Amino acid sequence: MQRMIENLRIGPYAMRYSVFVPRLYNLCRSLGFERHRMLPSRAFCSDEGQGYPVILIAQHFGTFPFDHGRVGGKVSINRHGPYANHGEDLVIIQASHVGYDADSGRFGVYMRERTDGCGFGSNCGKLAAVLHWYHDEYKAARELIRFGRLDGEQVVYLDNQYLDDKRSEGLFPKLDLLVEGSSDPVRALATSKAFRASKNLREHLGADQWRDESQALGEHLNADLFTFQRQLSRDPEEHDILEQELLPAMPALVTSANPALDAARFVTQVEFDRCYRSILREPAYYGKNLLFISGVNIDVSPRSSFPFPLIKFVPWAAYAALRDGRKFLLEQAERTTAKSAGGKSGSVVVR
Ligand SMILES: [Zn+2]
DSSP: OHHHHHTSOOTTTOEEHHHHHHHHHHHHHHTTOOGGGEEEEEEOOSOGGGHHHHHHHHHHHSSOOEEOEETTTEEOGGGHHHHHTTOSEEEEEEEEEEEEETTTTEESEEEOTTSGGGOEEETTHHHHHHHHHHHHHHHHHHHHEEEEEETTEEEEEEEGGGGOTTOSSEEEEOHHHHBSTTOOOSEEOSSEEEEEBOHHHHHHSOGGGOOSSOEEOGGGSOGGGEEEEOOOOOOTTSSHHHHHHHGGGHHHHHTOSSHHHHHHHHHHHHHHHHHHHHHHTOGGGTTSEEEEEEEEEEEEOOOTTOSSOEEEEEEEEEEEEOTTSOEEEEETTOOSOTTTTTOSOOOOSOO
């Protein structure tokens, strides 16, 4: 999972919006889009910081973009029909976002200049809120799953809650990777049980780490060793849609050094795929020119001397379906042109 998340690379591809938007505009023109028929749309998070890209899009395309998104950078795929009715040459820009403090090199934070004290806040706040419960569960499990020696034998101690498979939500350790075979506990304690440690765990932890006094598994509880389950709310205003999408990646995200960045990368990849498939099924786009591009917005936290926000766009992938029948996908790694991907235009999307 971590490898999939890291497929969306940041460093070599990040570019300022003031560079990205004119390039995108030129790409559209090179594909045959006409200025007076072009209507951009954006699927951005609701943060005010995402307004700066909107201003630049309006400036270059000559019209305010259609609102195609929800908090967290989700695409409202049920708005394809109305959107298609508003223009002939259509450009959908989807981006999840993450804050970045250049002074400390931290991702996931952004200075809130209009709050008392101008402190740092989470960014994307929505993704951080979704991750919160999972972080807490993981933090608890790092302490509650322990290892040590018992009567000379290497054992793993599991809190009783992790042995209750009737739970409807929580962190679920992969017992087969932690415990030897399907062995019964070697000892039942007041709130936990001790099991023979699995070969996997015995090999992972050096022989000198196994002591008579138990110690927390801590950082050794890596993303391969557990999953999460959660009862998701049905309230449409709640986290559900994003949370459902993020659920398979949660073990990788809570153990990540940059969870906010990785969450934004993951949502962008999943949203590109989901929106691409919804476009293929959408009859309202027939006979139109359409370019769909997905990426991550990096909101660089403002320094006091900066008159405007600095937001960088990291392209992930693009899909075009043109009125003349040409269709093509562009991957992030492709430095090649639309021509090599099946079209006849020559603009590079990603740099
Ligand atoms: Zn956000």
